[in-house]
Amino acid sequence: MGNADEYDVAIIGLGPAGATLARLLDPRLRVLALDRKDGGAGSFRKPCGGLLAPDAQRCLARLGLVLPQGVLASPQIFSVRTIDLALGLERHYQRFYLNLDRHRLDRWLESLIPATVEVHEGVSCTAVAPYGGGHEIHYVEGGVERIAQARFLVGADGARSRVRRSVFPGHRISSYLAVQQWFEDQNPRPFYSCLFDCRLTDCYAWGLSKDGRFILGGAYPQRTAREAQATLVGRVAAWGFALGEPLGTEACEVLSPAHPWQLCPGAGNCCLLGEAAGFISPSSLEGLSYAFESAMALATALNAGLEGAAARYRRATWGLRARLALKMLKREVIMRQLPRRVVMGLGVASIERWGRAPHGGGSRPG
Ligand SMILES: Cc1cc2nc3c(=O)[nH]c(=O)nc-3n(C[C@H](O)[C@H](O)[C@H](O)COP(=O)(O)OP(=O)(O)OC[C@H]3O[C@@H](n4cnc5c(N)ncnc54)[C@H](O)[C@@H]3O)c2cc1C
Incomplete structure (x- = not known):
């Protein structure tokens, strides 16, 4: 694309989902990636338990990554x-x-993004709007409002996704x-x-x-x-x-998606990744594995061409969405x-602590 502010793909949010997608996209695509985090002491930090579950460990293994x-x-x-x-x-x-350490995980994942991706850190996406066949992205960088245009928009901007609220305004997720x-x-x-x-x-x-x-x-x-x-x-x-x-x-x-139809992978020339799409377990609130898995699915879909990518992504995430539907049922039981x-x-499936009473019971507060 000729114009300096025009991109093939714009990714809003470089958490685990967006950073993974940015790393995996075909280097021939012109990619803009925005995130409000930066390396500074006052930078946004995602509140998180920072526990990497076996499913997320398996994703890192599939990605060929080893944790520093x-x-x-x-x-x-x-x-x-x-x-x-x-x-x-x-x-x-x-x-x-x-x-x-969740913040260090995010920073490490961002550090793996290749130089072919144009990354802007410490910037906030303030609005997205349709233009021609794509999207116009408004963001503030160093106090200055900037506008970029992209043929394909990816919302990887977490639970309160601005992209989801702008492009799919009627969509609600519990x-x-x-x-x-x-x-x-x-x-x-x-x-x-x-x-x-x-x-x-x-x-x-x-x-x-x-x-x-x-x-x-x-x-x-x-x-x-x-x-x-x-x-x-x-x-x-x-x-x-x-x-x-x-x-x-x-x-x-x-x-905490309550029904399968609350999941929102996207459509047309806009897709959502990770928690922005509602891809998080409602039974455990584990979200890192879904962030990685959805990023891999969208990278495969986009690398095959922007045309029809959303439909390919929806098909590729069918299994992920089915697993989340099962977690919704599980949640109804365990909660x-x-x-x-x-x-x-x-005591089903529990372990006995050595030297403790077999029931493992704690003291009841009065
Ligand atoms: C309290 C808490 C504890 C959790 N504990 C765990 C856990 O232990 N293990 C686990 O697997 N999951 C846990 N989760 C879930 C997990 O944190 C999320 O599912 C995961 O972070 C989703 O990754 P993501 O990349 O989709 O979104 P996020 O990690 O939310 O990343 C979104 C990114 O978008 C950026 N962004 C957002 N809006 C804008 C904007 N307008 N402009 C520019 N950038 C923007 C943010 O800076 C951020 O970097 C927890 C969640 C919470 C809230």
């Missing part, structure tokens, strides 16, 4: 302490997650407000915990030791999120969690108290 040590956090934890605070039950289950607080970790042994409390949320909460800090967070209904988090802090402290002073609080929307009471009460 600098991305790993400390320590690595092999079990999850699952607690139902309302039922007063605690069990331990084996898990195979890698404990990562969501929660995720609130995470960072504490000085004062627990005698680091651990990872999955917390249920039906009095606070019909989703779940989590606690995780990471690099000398302890993250305590939860996904709550939007209106009650802040109070619910404050109540959670008190309840886990009563359960025996040793939390020091809170060092910081972060919050963001997290999607309910009765099945959880049965499974945790019987």
Whole structure:
């Protein structure tokens, strides 16, 4: 394309999904990639648990990537302490997650983007609008508004995707407000915990030791999120969690698709990737594997030609969307108290901690 501001593909958002796509696109395509993060201390950081699940590890293996040590956090934890605070039950289950520093993961993935892609960091996409056969992208860079045009637009801009809201304005995806607080970790042994409390949320909460800090967070209904988090802090402290002073609080929307038709891969000359498309597990809120997998699918579709790419991408993500539909059903079971009471009460698939009471039970707060 001749004009300096015209591109074949524009990618909005360079989280795990957008950065992976940018890395995999055919170098003959003229690609613009925008992200509001930059390397600075005050840069946007995605609130995240930073746990890399086996499905995401498999994606990295498919991509031929090995994690540099600098991305790993400390320590690595092999079990999850699952607690139902309302039922007063605690069990331990084996898990195979890698404990990562999420911001360093994002920066590392961005560092792999080849020089053939025109990357603009620290810029915010403010609007997208149709023009001719493509899209016009408005963004602010260094306080100056700029406009670019692209034949194909990719929204990889996360849960509150501006691209999704602009190009598919009627589309709704169920969501929660995720609130995470960072504490000085004062627990005698680091651990990872999955917390249920039906009095606070019909989703779940989590606690995780990471690099000398302890993250305590939860996904709550939007209106009650802040109070619910404050109540959670008190309840886990009563359960025996040793939390020091809170060092910081972060919050963001997290999607939890409730029906298969809430997923939004895109159409025409605009596709959505990762969480922007609603590709996140509603049962665990695990999203990194879907970000990587959808990026691989769209790269394959776009590298075969821009014409018909959206249809090829929809076909290629059929299996991913079917798996998410199964997770929606799973969520209906595991987020309910009765099945959880049965499974945790019987200790199905739980591990016995050596030297602990066989039921692994924690102390019930009074
Ligand atoms: C609290 C919390 C904990 C989580 N924990 C885990 C976990 O432990 N493991 C796991 O697998 N998943 C976890 N998830 C889910 C996971 O974080 C997401 O599914 C994943 O980040 C999706 O990747 P993405 O690339 O699609 O979007 P994102 O990671 O959200 O990236 C979007 C990118 O777009 C950029 N952007 C957004 N808007 C604009 C704009 N207007 N202009 C320019 N740039 C823009 C942002 O800077 C960002 O870099 C968690 C989510 C939350 C909220």
